[in-house]
Amino acid sequence: MFSKSLLFTVLRALDWARVEDSAPGWCCLVRPGAHPAVLVVALVAAVAVAFLVFCLVDLARGRVRHLPKWGWALIICVSVPWGGLAYLIFGKDRTTPGVPVPAIPRIPDVTTSVPGVPRKPPAAPVVIDVERLTKRFGSVTAVDDLSFAVRPGTVTGFLGPNGAGKTTTLRVILGLDAPTSGTALVGGRRYQEFIRPLHEVGSLLDATALPAGRPAWFHLLAIAQSNGIGRRRVREVLELTGLDSVAGRRAGEFSLGMKQRLGIAAALLADPPVLLLDEPVNGLDPEGIRWIRQLLRAMAAEGRTILISSHLMSEMAQTADHLIIIGRGRLLADTSTAEFVSSTRRDVRVLSPRAGELAGVLAAGGAAVRAEDDGGLAVTGMDAAAVGDLAAGHGIAVHELIARHASLEEAYLALTGASTDYRAGTPLPDASPAAAAR
Amino acid sequence: MTAAQLRGGAARPAREPPAPSRLVHARDVLASEWTKLRSLRSNRLTVAIAAAVTLVLTAVVVEAFATAPGAATHPAPVDRLAASFLAYAEYTILPVTVLSVLVFTSEYGSGLIYTTFTAVPGRRAVLAAKAAVTGAAALVIGEVLAFACFFLAQAIFSGRHDAVSLASPGALRAVLAAGVTLAACALVGVGAGAVVRHTAGAIAAAVTVVYLLAVLCMALPEPWNIRLGRFTLPFAAYAEVAAHPPGGLLAPGFSLLVLIAWPAAAVGAAAVVLTRRDA
Numbered sequence A: 001m002f003s004k005s006l007l008f009t010v011l012r013a014l015d016w017a018r019v020e021d022s023a024p025g026w027c028c029l030v031r032p033g034a035h036p037a038v039l040v041v042a043l044v045a046a047v048a049v050a051f052l053v054f055c056l057v058d059l060a061r062g063r064v065r066h067l068p069k070w071g072w073a074l075i076i077c078v079s080v081p082w083g084g085l086a087y088l089i090f091g092k093d094r095t096t097p098g099v100p101v102p103a104i105p106r107i108p109d110v111t112t113s114v115p116g117v118p119r120k121p122p123a124a125p126v127v128i129d130v131e132r133l134t135k136r137f138g139s140v141t142a143v144d145d146l147s148f149a150v151r152p153g154t155v156t157g158f159l160g161p162n163g164a165g166k167t168t169t170l171r172v173i174l175g176l177d178a179p180t181s182g183t184a185l186v187g188g189r190r191y192q193e194f195i196r197p198l199h200e201v202g203s204l205l206d207a208t209a210l211p212a213g214r215p216a217w218f219h220l221l222a223i224a225q226s227n228g229i230g231r232r233r234v235r236e237v238l239e240l241t242g243l244d245s246v247a248g249r250r251a252g253e254f255s256l257g258m259k260q261r262l263g264i265a266a267a268l269l270a271d272p273p274v275l276l277l278d279e280p281v282n283g284l285d286p287e288g289i290r291w292i293r294q295l296l297r298a299m300a301a302e303g304r305t306i307l308i309s310s311h312l313m314s315e316m317a318q319t320a321d322h323l324i325i326i327g328r329g330r331l332l333a334d335t336s337t338a339e340f341v342s343s344t345r346r347d348v349r350v351l352s353p354r355a356g357e358l359a360g361v362l363a364a365g366g367a368a369v370r371a372e373d374d375g376g377l378a379v380t381g382m383d384a385a386a387v388g389d390l391a392a393g394h395g396i397a398v399h400e401l402i403a404r405h406a407s408l409e410e411a412y413l414a415l416t417g418a419s420t421d422y423r424a425g426t427p428l429p430d431a432s433p434a435a436a437a438r
Numbered sequence B: 001m002t003a004a005q006l007r008g009g010a011a012r013p014a015r016e017p018p019a020p021s022r023l024v025h026a027r028d029v030l031a032s033e034w035t036k037l038r039s040l041r042s043n044r045l046t047v048a049i050a051a052a053v054t055l056v057l058t059a060v061v062v063e064a065f066a067t068a069p070g071a072a073t074h075p076a077p078v079d080r081l082a083a084s085f086l087a088y089a090e091y092t093i094l095p096v097t098v099l100s101v102l103v104f105t106s107e108y109g110s111g112l113i114y115t116t117f118t119a120v121p122g123r124r125a126v127l128a129a130k131a132a133v134t135g136a137a138a139l140v141i142g143e144v145l146a147f148a149c150f151f152l153a154q155a156i157f158s159g160r161h162d163a164v165s166l167a168s169p170g171a172l173r174a175v176l177a178a179g180v181t182l183a184a185c186a187l188v189g190v191g192a193g194a195v196v197r198h199t200a201g202a203i204a205a206a207v208t209v210v211y212l213l214a215v216l217c218m219a220l221p222e223p224w225n226i227r228l229g230r231f232t233l234p235f236a237a238y239a240e241v242a243a244h245p246p247g248g249l250l251a252p253g254f255s256l257l258v259l260i261a262w263p264a265a266a267v268g269a270a271a272v273v274l275t276r277r278d279a
Helices: A004-014 A025-029 A036-060 A071-090 A166-173 A216-224 A229-241 A256-267 A284-299 A314-319 A337-342 A355-364 A385-395 A410-419 A433-437 B003-007 B022-038 B041-067 B088-091 B095-109 B112-119 B123-158 B171-196 B198-216 B224-231 B232-239 B254-276
Strands: A129-139 A140-150 A157-159 A181-186 A201-204 A273-276 A305-310 A322-327 A330-334 A348-349 A366-370 A377-380 A400-405
Touching: A025 B095, A036 A071, A036 A433, A036 B041, A129 A166, A140 A166, A140 A181, A140 A305, A140 A322, A140 A330, A157 A284, A157 A314, A166 A181, A166 A273, A166 A305, A201 A256, A201 B198, A216 A229, A216 A256, A216 B022, A216 B112, A256 A273, A256 A284, A273 A284, A273 B123, A284 A305, A305 A314, A314 A366, A314 A410, A322 A337, A330 A337, A330 A348, A330 A410, A348 A385, A355 A377, A355 A385, A385 A400, A385 B041, A410 B171, B022 B041, B022 B123, B041 B088, B041 B123, B088 B095, B088 B123, B095 B112, B095 B171, B095 B198, B112 B123, B112 B171, B123 B171, B123 B254, B171 B198, B171 B232, B171 B254, B198 B224, B232 B254
Parallel strands: A157 A305, A157 A322, A201 A273, A273 A305
Antiparallel strands: A129 A140, A129 A181, A322 A330, A348 A377, A348 A400, A366 A377
16 A cells, blocks of 8 residues: 555655655655756656657667657656656755754863773773884885884874875874885784774874765774674764764765764774874864864873874974974974973063163173064073063163063974974974983 | 763773684675675665666567567577677676776775775785675676566567577576676676776776677687687677577686686786785
């Protein structure tokens, strides 16, 4: 027996038509907002196909005859339902542009322990060891004798200008590219030796690398199945990234921010002790960036090893505890974020109505003085207190006295801008004695 | 949302359980590839349309064949058994070959292949799983459609009292071989996709093996056209499905070897190339 609800159930199951329960009668089958031209084209095409089939059958029977009087009526009666169905299937629904972005869930702050929840850090901390790694593509050297180690329990930022070799290094660590020489080990093993690597390393190289036509749920399920991870965990990571409400939508319809979250969900599938993320904040809004930052900090606090690459210094400054900076494939710096800032240029800015006189006094006191465009003096080799005392001692009025640090951004630019001049082990420009001695 | 959920619940062990056996690993990768294959709506839709078109055109072709003027007096170049598969040879085999090419090239095109290879670093395991799943799906589709085409065609012929029954010599072999041919073409597509990596190029390569080599051989001078042509996929398949194949073609047993050799070569080439190249 033909029933409307049965038809609708079938259409819903096939995801062929947007079936609105609220609409009265059969109206719910009409796609709201679909262009009427689609219906016209579908009907005309259906009639044409039916006519063609009629002619083909005639030709095949070896005779050509004129359509009988009822022929056209038959063709139209047969093809109109097909045209209507084509309209339902292919008529683009314009009322819902894209997929609604679901809210980002709150990340639990596991740095302060949650009462009642046992903290379980990874059974053994895992170190990523890159040892004298070189990768050449033809005559181009992408990574040049690079050595560094990524320690557990911290968020390590992997920084470098575009084309510095960050992604190539990550690809070698993940076994996608074979190194020309040197090794990249995760927990002492080559990536290719892992049978179920997602249990060891969660990674995200390119968030836009998604199958456009596959629903997010099946995308994650396929990855999970290959590593023996169950459906329950797939649902969990979808909830964790707030994508559970759109799990049935095709990944190609997602916005860039949602794709990033889907990529993070895939990286977290097996709850791995190591996370490798390439540019994880690209395309995220401020809320999403804060979400990632909290997530990474929470996971690092559990003793995981986390390496995130970026070319945005300001972002790294707030997320990473440790920095590995490369330029043109070589190591420029491997230092903690705080140390990197303190090791860079600092001076004292002083503004005085008797600047010329003050400059002479300061120079006599052993400082290097440089005049700035607005009449201020940039003093190096003497701290702000000494400058103030000296000025007071000579009775020179001081209108402004500021101790200045180069921002992390400037330090980074100074370092990478001249990346050919600095090899690994060379002290940083204007390095502090502590940094140079290290 | 609690820390336990972030970690995946207290019941889950923090680290990987002991390494899985080869059998479990194979099952995992097969399940993953099967999920990928079945979760694309375009795959289901294309196969459904291809099946519908094949059946309609089989009816059209066979009807034309049966009612052609002089069909009774002049022997047709194609016998009634092979005529069942004329539409199948194009409207099933071509779409399925293209879908098989896409198994690899769509992943290379979108960059998804990196995700696949980081989840399963053994690239030959990935190739084997993709080939097995695609080949098995093509075999099932092929056998179902081959039987459908056969019975449809013979039903039309029987209206004119010259049908071939499944029990007549060579008929069952022909129907089974038609399904095997679809699996062979699908595997050629998978191999071509893995070797060439770009969709357009890989489709060109696969179609060359599946169709064009035979056409090229036909352009050769007289004794050589059939001498070389019998080693191509279409002629090997024709030797299997025809009740009375024209002289010069290989015997059905050898033709079956040819039907196996082409996909084996394609997948073998893919296995060599995949492990040597960077992903």
